[in-house]
Amino acid sequence: MFESVGLHHYLVVGLILFCFGLFCVLTRRNAIGVLMGVELILNAANINFIAFSRYSAGSYDGHVFSIFVIMLAAAEAAIGLAIVLSIYRRAKSIDVNELQGLHW
């Protein structure tokens, strides 16, 4: 197991990152913390894309897909944080347990 690194190792790293991200999304009360968990999950997916492209596909399609994932993650961060900021301006809080209404 320790002699060589294969696809399995990368998939396990992606799995661990995904689990930490999921845990972060589930337990954070801070909306920004939840967004950080989402970023971790997207990174886990990207590791899998690149690893499969290296070990199974033999083409660069996985690289292109991970570029799109990174692009969407950046878009999600920008819009998500803008929404968090405007919620904070209205409600003076970004605790996701307190923000339960759709209008305030």
Added chain:
Amino acid sequence: MGVGPSSMENLSLSVLTFYALAGTAVVGAAGVAFSRNIIYSALSLMVSFLGVAGLYVILGADFIAGVQVLLYVGGVLVLTLFAVMLTQGIRDVEVSNRSVGRIPAIVIVSGTAVVMYEAVSKAGWADKALAMDESSTYAVGNALLSDYILPFEVASIVLLAVLVGAVVLTRKEVVAEDESS
């Protein structure tokens, strides 16, 4: 494959590098998940992103590694830190970062982990390092401008919409009546 003494050494060095980078990524991710201070979480996120960028380099995806460092470490993290500082002030960061419901979260996460690990181990992936003959940046650029030209252009429109949307969402409220009510 022929394994001489020198290639054996290279092999163990690459394995060692893999474990170091994977450990960096995992420790950073653990810091994001378990740190009580949101600023420490953001900095651990940076450590994790850098570890993942190193893993991309090992996998021969040097262009993706560069994009990762530029966009995540340079862009997303700065945005996150700005949002942290704009929303709650640096002083009371500690308080508003308590977590609830750890037990159900641990149950859900460990269940997911077990199922996914089973899937990862049992599935018969084609698992051999394939020879990537051309350089990755060249190939990705070719793919983006030939096969993936439509998604590429749509991505630029999405980014434009994001730009405008972020500005619209975060600017000061113009309607005065809304503030007084």
